Amino acid sequence: MMKPVDILLTNALVLTMDEAYHLYEPGAVAITGDTIVAAGPESEIRQAYSTQQTIDCGGKVVLPGLVNAHTHVPMTLLRGLADDLRLDVWLMGFMMPVEREFVSPDFVRLGTQIACAEMIRSGVTCFADMYYFEEDIAKATVDVGMRALCAQTVLKFPTPDANSYEESLGSARDFIQRWKGHPLIVPSVAPHAPYTCTSEILRATSSLAAEFDVPLHTHLSETSLEVENMRTEQGMPVIPYVKKQNLFDAKVLAAHCVHIDEGEMRTLLHAKAGIAHNPSSNLKLASGVAPVSKMIDLGLNVGIGTDGPASNNDLDMFEEIRLAAFLAKGFSGDPTSLPARTALTMATRLGAQALHMGHLIGSLEAGKRADLILVDLEPIHNAPRFRRDPNAAYAQIVYASKATDVSDVMVNGRWLMRDRQLATLNEADLIVHAQEFARQIDTFLIQREQSVLSKLIAIGGAAEEESFEVQVKVRIESEQPILEALDATPIEILRQRHYHEYDTYFIFEDVEQGRLRYREDDFVDIQGHVTNVRSRLTLLGPAREHQFPQEVLLSRSRYLAPATHTLRFYREYFNPSHELEIVKDRLRFLVRYSGTEFFINIDHVTKPELGRFLEIKSRTWSRQDADRKSALVVQLLGLLGAADSERVTKDYFEVIQAV
Ligand SMILES: [Zn+2]
Numbered sequence: 056m057m058k059p060v061d062i063l064l065t066n067a068l069v070l071t072m073d074e075a076y077h078l079y080e081p082g083a084v085a086i087t088g089d090t091i092v093a094a095g096p097e098s099e100i101r102q103a104y105s106t107q108q109t110i111d112c113g114g115k116v117v118l119p120g121l122v123n124a125h126t127h128v129p130m131t132l133l134r135g136l137a138d139d140l141r142l143d144v145w146l147m148g149f150m151m152p153v154e155r156e157f158v159s160p161d162f163v164r165l166g167t168q169i170a171c172a173e174m175i176r177s178g179v180t181c182f183a184d185m186y187y188f189e190e191d192i193a194k195a196t197v198d199v200g201m202r203a204l205c206a207q208t209v210l211k212f213p214t215p216d217a218n219s220y221e222e223s224l225g226s227a228r229d230f231i232q233r234w235k236g237h238p239l240i241v242p243s244v245a246p247h248a249p250y251t252c253t254s255e256i257l258r259a260t261s262s263l264a265a266e267f268d269v270p271l272h273t274h275l276s277e278t279s280l281e282v283e284n285m286r287t288e289q290g291m292p293v294i295p296y297v298k299k300q301n302l303f304d305a306k307v308l309a310a311h312c313v314h315i316d317e318g319e320m321r322t323l324l325h326a327k328a329g330i331a332h333n334p335s336s337n338l339k340l341a342s343g344v345a346p347v348s349k350m351i352d353l354g355l356n357v358g359i360g361t362d363g364p365a366s367n368n369d370l371d372m373f374e375e376i377r378l379a380a381f382l383a384k385g386f387s388g389d390p391t392s393l394p395a396r397t398a399l400t401m402a403t404r405l406g407a408q409a410l411h412m413g414h415l416i417g418s419l420e421a422g423k424r425a426d427l428i429l430v431d432l433e434p435i436h437n438a439p440r441f442r443r444d445p446n447a448a449y450a451q452i453v454y455a456s457k458a459t460d461v462s463d464v465m466v467n468g469r470w471l472m473r474d475r476q477l478a479t480l481n482e483a484d485l486i487v488h489a490q491e492f493a494r495q496i497d498t499f500l501i502q503r504e505q506s507v508l509s510k511l512i513a514i515g516g517a518a519e520e521e522s523f524e525v526q527v528k529v530r531i532e533s534e535q536p537i538l539e540a541l542d543a544t545p546i547e548i549l550r551q552r553h554y555h556e557y558d559t560y561f562i563f564e565d566v567e568q569g570r571l572r573y574r575e576d577d578f579v580d581i582q583g584h585v586t587n588v589r590s591r592l593t594l595l596g597p598a599r600e601h602q603f604p605q606e607v608l609l610s611r612s613r614y615l616a617p618a619t620h621t622l623r624f625y626r627e628y629f630n631p632s633h634e635l636e637i638v639k640d641r642l643r644f645l646v647r648y649s650g651t652e653f654f655i656n657i658d659h660v661t662k663p664e665l666g667r668f669l670e671i672k673s674r675t676w677s678r679q680d681a682d683r684k685s686a687l688v689v690q691l692l693g694l695l696g697a698a699d700s701e702r703v704t705k706d707y708f709e710v711i712q713a714v
Pocket residue numbers: 125126127274310362363
């Protein structure tokens with residue numbers, strides 16, 4: 056008695072990618088509804104099943120659909136926006152500011168459609184995503200007909216879709232509640248990374264994922280810097296740290312894991328975490344090469360992902376699979392490591408398991424979802440074909456096939472591509488709409504790049520803050536007479552500090568932009584030990600605002616903020632035309648004189664060797680106030696016995712320039 060099914064795929068080389076690596080040629084696959092009923096030798100399948108719809112595959116390979124284990128699909132719209140930069144400059148300097156400005160439900164929908172079109176063409180049937188407005192991504196994916204793990208991002212700073220982490224956590228909860236059990240979408244939550252999340256966020260997202268028994272998607276140990284910082288701040292590497300935050304209470308999908316040791320691998324194994332290996336992204340951002348052969352030997356589920364198309368820059372899984380195999384060989388010096396069959400397994404069954412979806416997809420087996428692709432082995436770059444060793448088919452696909460060899464794609468029993476024609480998307484329309492976004496983003500960045508201030512605001516997330524100071528600076532021979540005078544006068548000392556100051560000035564071609572000063576203050580205690588380090592960023596106006604009698608200056612700084620990034624970051628982000636370094640030893644007094652607070656600085660400028668200076672300063676807010684303080688500053692000079700000293704009407708920067 057023959058059993059009726061909806062579709063029979065016949066005359067194919069069927070690579071099931073199941074645990075035993077069954078392959079059948081000629082093979083056949085029987086499908087009913089969204090499910091694979093059977094895969095096996097064609098003669099057996101034909102005897103067991105009847106159908107109204109037999110599809111002759113013409114000798115092509117039938118494979119389980121590829122699983123892109125880590126990506127950020129809407130970033131197709133940011134592809135090519137900024138390249139050849141370090142991860143922090145790329146992410147904090149470009150991606151995040153542009154995302155804050157442009158990412159909306161419309162943006163993610165279009166970006167998702169473009170990504171789906173590209174991924175279907177490269178044989179991907181399921182992807183693991185992490186982005187903002189993830190529910191809109193899920194909707195767009197369902198409309199296309201693809202399968203996805205969609206993870207709503209949670210970060211410690213405001214995001215395009217939330218003002219606070221509580222808000223994004225709330226929307227992640229709503230999203231998971233609404234979508235859990237959907238036939239195509241697995242909803243999930245994504246604490247972005249340990250360095251962009253607080254321990255509170257890691258704990259809260261993990262308990263949310265555990266509560267609903269859905270995966271948690273995150274980035275772990277991507278760069279050596281991340282691991283170094285974690286060691287410095289927490290005294291341990293990344294994996295033990297997140298374990299301590301109970302992250303592994305959830306089913307984790309961890310992208311990257313480039314810099315982990317064997318102990319950390321065992322922790323991940325014990326936690327049943329899945330890993331997404333992203334070879335192109337790791338190479339392009341110079342993050343390193345993940346030790347995936349070792350992970351697979353230990354039994355970890357390691358999938359392959361493209362990462363976001365802004366850091367790759369494409370979504371071509373064939374390229375990733377080949378690169379995964381080549382890198383493992385090249386870096387181990389062993390050509391037998393990560394053979395083609397294993398690499399292809401990473402992109403199918405192991406990838407599905409890494410997404411915690413191994414029970415649904417990843418191999419062509421009875422009961423699994425009908426997610427499969429047809430690959431044409433006949434193009435010239437793939438000819439000829441040897442049949443002596445049936446396993447040669449894996450090598451042929453991994454080392455010679457290209458994404459363009461994928462001719463047909465089925466997800467959940469539905470054809471999304473037939474004979475290289477997309478069934479659910481219009482590529483020409485998508486390209487037109489993408490170009491419109493590119494034009495708007497170009498305009499935004501061109502405007503931003505025109506001004507140092509707007510570039511500062513773009514990364515600082517802070518508003519412009521202007522401040523004015525009345526100041527006078529004089530040259531002195533020695534600090535001793537000043538210190539003695541300070542003690543002997545009615546000047547009340549409120550606070551006293553000693554520090555080493557390291558200033559780096561960024562100077563720009565256009566002097567009207569002003570100068571950007573990166574200042575590191577090392578606080579020094581009585582014994583001369585550095586007790587605290589503070590970094591600040593100040594944008595100094597191009598010129599003095601006003602000069603009072605007796606060469607008291609009114610100066611203006613247009614922006615002042617704690618420096619949250621490294622000097623190297625700012626250097627690469629602002630790209631100044633040249634730089635100047637000034638180092639000084641500073642004794643700073645906060646004093647009160649005539650009911651007004653002043654700073655008295657006694658500086659010894661050691662780099663370059665400019666000598667000693669006395670500086671008196673006070674913040675001011677109005678012209679009237681400035682006039683009054685200017686007069687008091689002159690009195691103070693007299694009290695300190697420096698009234699006749701040589702006035703330096705320029706700041707150190709200008710003094711050096713003049714030398
Ligand atoms: Zn990523």
